[in-house]
Amino acid sequence: MSDDAIIRVRGLVTRFGATLVHDGLDLDVKRGEIIGVVGGSGTGKSVLLRSIVGLLKPAEGQIDVFGQSVRDSDADDYRALRRRWGVMFQDGALFSSLSVRQNVEAPMREQLDLDDDLRALLAGIKVRMVGLPDKAQDNYPSELSGGMRKRAGFARAIALDPEIVFLDEPTAGLDPIGAAAFDTLIKQLQSSLGLTVFLVTHDLDSLHAICDRIAVLADKKVLAVGTMQEMLALDHPWVHEYFHGPRARAATPVAKPKETE
Numbered sequence: 001m002s003d004d005a006i007i008r009v010r011g012l013v014t015r016f017g018a019t020l021v022h023d024g025l026d027l028d029v030k031r032g033e034i035i036g037v038v039g040g041s042g043t044g045k046s047v048l049l050r051s052i053v054g055l056l057k058p059a060e061g062q063i064d065v066f067g068q069s070v071r072d073s074d075a076d077d078y079r080a081l082r083r084r085w086g087v088m089f090q091d092g093a094l095f096s097s098l099s100v101r102q103n104v105e106a107p108m109r110e111q112l113d114l115d116d117d118l119r120a121l122l123a124g125i126k127v128r129m130v131g132l133p134d135k136a137q138d139n140y141p142s143e144l145s146g147g148m149r150k151r152a153g154f155a156r157a158i159a160l161d162p163e164i165v166f167l168d169e170p171t172a173g174l175d176p177i178g179a180a181a182f183d184t185l186i187k188q189l190q191s192s193l194g195l196t197v198f199l200v201t202h203d204l205d206s207l208h209a210i211c212d213r214i215a216v217l218a219d220k221k222v223l224a225v226g227t228m229q230e231m232l233a234l235d236h237p238w239v240h241e242y243f244h245g246p247r248a249r250a251a252t253p254v255a256k257p258k259e260t261e
């Protein structure tokens with residue numbers, strides 16, 4: 001176990017009625033890393049994300065972020081915790097009736113006491129940081145492309161200068177060039193802002209390009225966590241198929257020499 005875990009999950013059990021999603025799940029996320037969370041559809045990646053940020057109450061288990069229990073925090077403590085992370089849900093999850101700037105301002109309005117001009121200025125900076133043109137600030141989500149909406153969602157996630165960002169499938173639905181550009185953006189912001197990134201993804205290219213470690217969800221647990229090289233060596237049917245299947249071979253940046261007999 002690492003001592004520098006910024007997120008620590010122990011014995012997580014999550015149920016929806018008769019459906020058991022997690023059964024004794026453990027995970028440590030280290031400060032400053034990009035951890036990619038992968039697993040088959042319905043294995044509970046998004047549910048894990050939502051549990052860590054306190055939107056779902058687990059049946060059992062302990063979730064600590066910054067050494068503080070998310071579950072046992074009172075309203076004030078939870079509000080202070082939430083200020084230290086940002087979340088980008090699938091598809092950006094923007095408020096459709098608000099402009100991009102107003103979307104980015106929303107967490108600032110909730111958490112910070114700023115005058116209107118300063119809030120707008122800061123929101124504009126976040127919009128630029130994610131590579132959107134200034135004029136996009138006044139656009140509504142419906143007026144943006146999918147990739148721009150995702151960038152706007154990212155701008156909102158970093159609105160409060162968080163230490164951790166949670167990204168739920170940020171490159172889903174993007175063309176390969178747009179997805180690669182988004183990966184680059186994640187990596188740039190992570191290294192320049194010192195972010196810890198919790199990245200739920202199916203995107204093998206993202207895993208190769210930007211993740212320091214990968215956590216595999218299978219059998220209702222984190223089956224394994226480690227580097228890409230460690231994942232490639234694992235002997236588990238789903239993990240093997242995922243990391244060695246045709247899509248994995250296509251995503252591998254440098255072809256490995258074939259073993260000779």
Ligand SMILES: Nc1ncnc2c1ncn2[C@@H]1O[C@H](COP(=O)(O)OP(=O)(O)OP(=O)(O)O)[C@@H](O)[C@H]1O
Pocket residue numbers: 016019021039040041042043044045046047048
């Ligand atoms: N609010 C909810 N109520 C009932 N069941 C839910 C709820 N949220 C998620 N589930 C169920 O929990 C399981 C895990 O869902 P989750 O969205 O975390 O999967 P996932 O691993 O993120 O999948 P995908 O890769 O397809 O997005 C699924 O069976 C889903 O139907």
